[in-house]
Amino acid sequence: MSVAQTAETEAIDYSELNRIIEEDYGNDQENLIMILQAIQRKYNYLPGAALNYLSTKIGIPLSRIYEVATFYSTFSLQPRGRNIISICLGTACHVRGAERVKERITENLHIADGETSEDMRFTLESVRCIGCCSLGPVVKINEDTYGRIAPDEVDKILDQYE
Amino acid sequence: MKIQSVKDLEQISQLYGKKLYAPEGIKVNVGMASCGIAAGAQAAYDKALEAYPDGKGVAICQTGCIGFCEEEPLVEILSLGKPRVIYHHVTEDKIVDVIASYQAGEFNKKQIMGQMRDPRSVLEDGVENPLADVTPIDGIPVFEDNPFYSSQVKVAMRNCGYIDPDSIEEYIARRGYVAFLNALQDMQPAEIIEVIKASGLRGRGGGGFPTGIKWATCAKHKGQRAIICNADEGDPGAYMDRSILEGDPHSVLEGMLIAAVAIGSSNGYIYVRNEYPLAVKRLLTAIRQAEEYGLLGDNIAGSDFSFHIKISTGAGAFVCGESTALMASLEGKVGRPRAKYVHTVEKGFRNQPSNLNNVETYANVPAIMLKGASWFAGMGTEHSKGTKVFSLVGKIKNTGLVEVPMGISLRDIVFTIGGGVPKKKVFKAVQTGGPSGGCIPERFLDLPVDYQKLTEVGAIMGSGGMIVMDQDTCMVDVARYFVDFLKEESCGQCNPCREGLKQMLEILTRICDGEGREGDIELLEEVGSMMQKFSLCGLGTSAPNPVLTTILYFRDEYEAHIRDKKCPSGVCKNLFHYEIDPEACTGCRMCFRKCPQEAISGEKKKAHSIDQQLCIKCGICYDVCKFNAVTIR
The missing domain is CATH 3.40.30.10 (Glutaredoxin)
Structure with a gap:
């Protein structure tokens, strides 16, 4: 999806965007990463139109904003699902069988790492350690953390999210 | 007030x-x-x-x-x-x-x-x-008599679990900010640096560089000096920095304040990884409280010393734990490291002299200043002083954070404090130092924890993650795991790291898939040694460590994969299958009920069997069997 295409599909609240850029982050180029995070919190991804606006407003070329947005793994240039599944693939979770939990999610939802289900219900993202190693394997769905998950418990957990 | x-x-x-x-x-x-x-x-x-x-x-x-x-x-x-x-x-x-x-x-x-x-x-x-x-x-x-606790000495984590992290008063009640005011009001900057030098404190984030020398060098360079705290704790399996920030944020602020007085700086920055939202929240509260009490801000305690701290968050890039990449990221740019012909203490953030230490290092500073350099140097070994926090995770009974004096043996950490491997399984290795570290086998467990000693066996102290592995952990798969991690996280600007990791991953993947060839081990060693010599930054030069140490200590596992097409630990799916031992099976039907493929059959109280055609090797039967009847073949 090109940046221009995304721009047409998302209605951007420019006064809110202005508030983020100016009031929260002082129109400061050094705060670019945090501004992008704020935009993503609001829209669940980085809409192209918002990035275009940000570029002019803050004085950073769109190419450089795009470079930052694609370098860091938390940013998504495409709309994500209503529920974000973050599966921890840190070492502690890995040796405790996180890969098998991930396989189970992939089989159930037919989405691979980084993909969104067709009904926009779930996006699957792998993360590298959320620091809850004692609870491994750990899956985080939105803000809820599930620890010590066995592969056969996955279905029941996913069912709770619409 | x-x-x-x-x-x-x-x-x-x-x-x-x-x-x-x-x-x-x-x-x-x-x-x-x-x-x-x-x-x-x-x-x-x-x-x-x-x-x-x-x-x-x-x-x-x-x-x-x-x-x-x-x-x-x-x-x-x-x-x-x-x-x-x-x-x-x-x-x-x-x-x-x-x-x-x-x-x-x-x-x-x-x-x-x-x-x-x-x-x-x-x-x-x-x-x-x-x-x-x-x-x-x-x-x-x-x-205090619990074996998990009795060998510990809490210095960096002295307040974690004892105070409300959102209360500056409770931090002060445990002698907080006394060291800072002493340093500000009664000491010359050079004296402070001498204390830190004499304490023997070394960087707790991975590199292990002597903190006092870093401070002294930074203080020598003129300009708008920056005091930076590296809270981009990226090593999977290490979470002591998160714990300190969430449990005792003021100890880090105080450590930074003391560094600022010693080096001469009015600008502080804390770079926190995006995955730690609670740490950010508590830091922001701590900063606001310190400002209200006049311990941060302009003209602190009526002096002409001013210090401000800004929090910046990362956005999911492991390489940003590297100092030059972190500073680029602080400037709002992509986090690509640069070659360090000129060190960051001379030209770092905004091209100004910058002192970067990690969370645990700063948290140690107030304690050293209050109790004196000789107290701190009295703990540990010749080259490694004080205490170090380790996160004990993986196949270990007492998962948790432990702070122990340097020099304690790995065996004491894993078995006495950690309680050993659960479920009567056999210990295989402990992996230290994150993706850049190495796997240490059983025979080196009596090694004292010390920067030098760990390096001698091919591992590193790193940030202090200790991942314990047992008989069910495949060392080839572990090596593949780390290389896969690092391949994703390599910034891609230098050839040895970008291409080396890609090639190593291809070779390791084919070994795990059962298509390993004679000569693959030697090829891995060659690629690894090339990367160690020619990569641009620490990520690339240390990336081959997990591969090289697993080859060094677990070569037989590599050979079993390549020659016998077997994965002895039952991890690499193409190289093993599960069987039920009819002698051991009691017919309890546990596996029968749990199998998602309905691949297990058998009558109640009689030996069961697995239909290999239907089995997807998910391992659920192996996990649930209480009689060790499900075996790896």
């Missing part, structure tokens, strides 16, 4: 020390770090608040992580003249009952992990033990 002197701090300390150690009513401390919350502490806390709204003589409070992660949620209850009791596994359905039983003076052994006998920190030598006159409860183990 703006604090002007140590006397002001003492006043606050007296007032809040009583609330902290000997409250009039009952004080309930719920361990509310990220891991505690994930285990159910938030729900328990909310439940308790609901049951005891203010004014009933029961104060529901929060605290950080005491380190015993396996037993979360942990709740501690104390009251003036009464024992101080730590309860484990206190979920929302149990907390009200736990509080009521403490109130009634009934102590249910099952709910209790132990009674604390001395809550003072290492900085409170001169303070009387508030529990000295309290009669202990009969038959309840003493917390």
Whole structure:
């Protein structure tokens, strides 16, 4: 999806965007990463139109904003699902069988790492350690953390999210 | 109130020390770090608040992580003249009952992990033990005698689990900010640096560079110096920095303040990884409180010293833990490292002299300043002084954070403190130092923990993650895992790292898939040694470590994969299958019920068998069998 295409599909609240850029982050180029995070919190991804606006407003070329947005793994240039599944693939979770939990999610939802289900219900993202190693394997769905998950418990957990 | 002197701090300390150690009513401390919350502490806390709204003589409070992660949620209850009791596994359905039983003076052994006998920190030598006159409860183990706890010395983590991280007063009550005011009002910058040098403190983030020398070099260079805290704790399996930020954020702020006085700087930055939202929240609260008390901001304590701290968050890039990449990211750019012909202490953030230390390093600083360099240097080995926090995770009974004096043996950490490997499995290796570290086999377990000694066996101290592996961990798969991790995280600007990791991953993947060839091991060694020599930054030069150490110590596993097409640990799916041992099988039907493929058949109380055509090797039967009848072939 090109940046221009995304721009047409998302209605951007420019006064809110202005508030983020100016009031929260002082129109400061050094705060670019945090501004992008704020935009993503609001829209669940980085809409192209918002990035275009940000570029002019803050004085950073769109190419450089795009470079930052694609370098860091938390940013998504495409709309994500209503529920974000973050599966921890840190070492502690890995040796405790996180890969098998991930396989189970992939089989159930037919989405691979980084993909969104067709009904926009779930996006699957792998993360590298959320620091809850004692609870491994750990899956985080939105803000809820599930620890010590066995592969056969996955279905029941996913069912709770619409 | 703006604090002007140590006397002001003492006043606050007296007032809040009583609330902290000997409250009039009952004080309930719920361990509310990220891991505690994930285990159910938030729900328990909310439940308790609901049951005891203010004014009933029961104060529901929060605290950080005491380190015993396996037993979360942990709740501690104390009251003036009464024992101080730590309860484990206190979920929302149990907390009200736990509080009521403490109130009634009934102590249910099952709910209790132990009674604390001395809550003072290492900085409170001169303070009387508030529990000295309290009669202990009969038959309840003493917390300090628990093998998990007894070998520990809490310096960097001195306040974690003891104070409310959102209360600067409780930090001050445990001698907080005294070291800073002493440094500011009574010491010359050069004297401070001398103390840190003499203490032998080395960077706790991975590199292990002597902190005092770094400070001295940075102070020599003119310009707008920056004091930066690296809280981009990226090593999977290491979470001590998160725990310190969430449990005792002021210790880090104070460490940075002392560095700022010593080096001469008015600008501080903390770069926190995006995955730690609670740490950011608590840091912001801590900074606001310190500003209110006049311990941060302009003209601190009436002097001409000013210091401001800004929090920046990362966005999910492992390489940003590297100093030059971190500084680029602080500037709002992509985090690509640069070659360090010119060190960051001379030209770093905004091309100005920059001093970067990690969270644990800063947290140690106030303690060293208060107790003196020789106290700190009195712990540890010749080249590694003081204590180090390790996160003990993976296949280990007592998962958690442990702070031990340097020089303790790996065996003591894994077996005495950690309780060894669970489920009667056999220990295979401990991986230290994150993705850039190495795997240490059983025969080196008596090695003392020391920067040099760990390097000699091909591993590193790193940030202190210790991932324990047992017989079910495949070392080739572990190597593949780390290389896959690093390939994703390589910034891609230098050839050796970008291409080397890609090639190593291809080779390791084919070995794990059963298509390994003769000569693959040697090829891995060659690529690895090339990367060590020619990569641009620390990520690339250390990336081959997991591969090279697993080859060095577990070559037989590689050979089994390549020659015999077998994965002895039962991880690489193409190279093993599960079978049920008819001798051991009791026909309990557990595996039959759990198998998602309905691949298991057999009659009740008779030996079962697996249909290999249907089996997807998910391993559920292997996990659930209580009789070790499911075997790897």
